[in-house]
Amino acid sequence: MSGEVTIYDIAEKLGLSAATVSRALKDNPAINSNTKKKIRAAAEAMGYRSNRFASNLRKRTTNTIGVVVPRLNSNFMSTAISAMEKMASDAGYSLIIVQSLESPAKEIANIRTLFNSRVDGLMAALSSEQETDIDFRILTDRGIPVVFFDQVPSGSSQPCIIIDNAQAAHAITMHLIGQGCKRIVHLTGNVKRFVYRERLSGYKMALLEAGIPFDEELVLHSDLTELSAPDIANRILEMDGRPDALFAANDMSAAACLTAFRERGLSIPGDIAVAGFNNDPISRLMQPNITTINYPAYQIGATAATYLLNHLTGKSSLQATNKVILHADLLVRESTMRLPHNDQLRSVF
């Protein structure tokens, strides 16, 4: 716009060169401190704002970080992103957020877009386990750092911030077994996704350990949304030999199934115990409240951002830390407490 003030305007007004103004505003030690003061005062008075594009063009850096997620309207994602935004903003970086909406094509396009936007770094939770691993090469090949979180590529050597999903699922399954459950249904999502595959494997491991034969029939697949829950609940209730527990891979579907069960007159956890995953608010507010795994969304987002930012600002290198595994507690609540007194602590929160 015509009203835009540049360093040239400031330079002209003070009878200096643009170079001097540029250096002064960057607090370059070569500039006399009196000159700096004058320049700063003039810049302020004239309403100067630096043009990022000119600066980026010249410096070949953008102070912008890209974030790729499957979708951002889940409690986990929005909390994680909230943490990232705070960290990035405190460090002077902006966030560009894109969602793939479960479409691998969109995911690839998104990666290209961020690449073209010349982000300085990237944080990503994958939509699927497709070729995307390869597509990140266009970034990593040019030295643009990528940190994965939540949904990470398996077998890659890229930095990842995750929890031990298998171990958490193992813990929750063992807890159910400890409560006397024998036929435990596991409701999972798309097992191409890292987290669901891991949770399934933890579930299997626990069964194996307890000497309970694994039954493929007891593993149900869905998109884990509220909408598909009634159907899932039906299928569980119609099984030969009714299951005595449901371990769902997220809290939303655990809650929705629990509601469906109760509408059929089942008592929870007496007739069927229900456990979820994530510690979404809903797991605390349902009655009975739902046993779950505390998935530390904020901490995961904050950690991913911290590692990336430290790398970008040269404070530390990412290669040193390939994988960060955060702790995820089992929260035992009413929905699985079948034994009156047991040795598990009842979690209040």
Next chain:
Amino acid sequence: MSGEVTIYDIAEKLGLSAATVSRALKDNPAINSNTKKKIRAAAEAMGYRSNRFASNLRKRTTNTIGVVVPRLNSNFMSTAISAMEKMASDAGYSLIIVQSLESPAKEIANIRTLFNSRVDGLMAALSSEQETDIDFRILTDRGIPVVFFDQVPSGSSQPCIIIDNAQAAHAITMHLIGQGCKRIVHLTGNVKRFVYRERLSGYKMALLEAGIPFDEELVLHSDLTELSAPDIANRILEMDGRPDALFAANDMSAAACLTAFRERGLSIPGDIAVAGFNNDPISRLMQPNITTINYPAYQIGATAATYLLNHLTGKSSLQATNKVILHADLLVRESTMRLPHNDQLRSVF
């Protein structure tokens, strides 16, 4: 980086000028279609990517939209932003999202940051009703369009995408009165915020209309989080003359209070009816499920983005549409159904 391909490289390789390459890649009709084909093929083969900064610097436009929200980890916000991201992305725009975390100072700083990032437009939900109205001037004065949604400045002539909060609150209060409730508590948030003030006023209007005297004691203030709910529930139960209904300004606190009430052995809606606002998933999954207002988050986000994008792409002007009021239905559910047969439709969803 050294490996970066520019239009000059392409031009040199094909024996053309950079101007021609630039025009060809932009599909300028002045360029011969054969030449275009050759240039596109070469660009593809050489791995060319356009440098946004050079382009932005020259064009003085960024294809970037800023989004300012109080915090992004609520069901409403993440859903609205999700819609915005989709619209913007389809139109070739990127989103830069910042959150104010309830701090007016951070909100002002955020606006400045986006201003300095030279966003082409802005969508904003305000943190408070402070001076921020004024701070947007730095944008609007320079012709950068701003669309407000959800939390909008009152009395401003800026474009807004909202629902009629007062009318919705009126409807829900009338419904409670219709169910025989006489002492209706309203739990509200910071009344400096547009939506809460409006909801409170709708509540008052309904009381007035029904001839029930307004009692200041029955209006409780909180931050509307899950954590403060137990305290609120206590205060309600300890009132002289126990209230027979609670109308909370969001679903989270309605659900949390409902849980607290039940833990004290009250029956819902028999002893006390409970209504919320937003139609968060939790309102559907609680047992009893909770009467609420369907706050169309996705639609609000999509509408805000559509108006802004149409303005930016010159399809229509924002000035023509100062205020868009979307419809928000009352969803009557179990938590307020005190009369066995009534004329209200029971909403399934």
Next chain:
DNA sequence: TCCAGATATGCAACCGATTGCAGAGATTTT
């Protein structure tokens, strides 16, 4: 054959901040 009009391409000046290098002036050293 000559010229008007289209069509296609090139020239060169931007946009605004950054930075290597040079150099003017002031200060200290020999």
Next chain:
DNA sequence: AAAATCTCTGCAATCGGTTGCATATCTGGA
């Protein structure tokens, strides 16, 4: 007094794409 050193500032090129204007080539018509 001459030389060496230090401080500070300016010159001018650079980043890469865009665009107004000029120019070259070709087409068809008089």
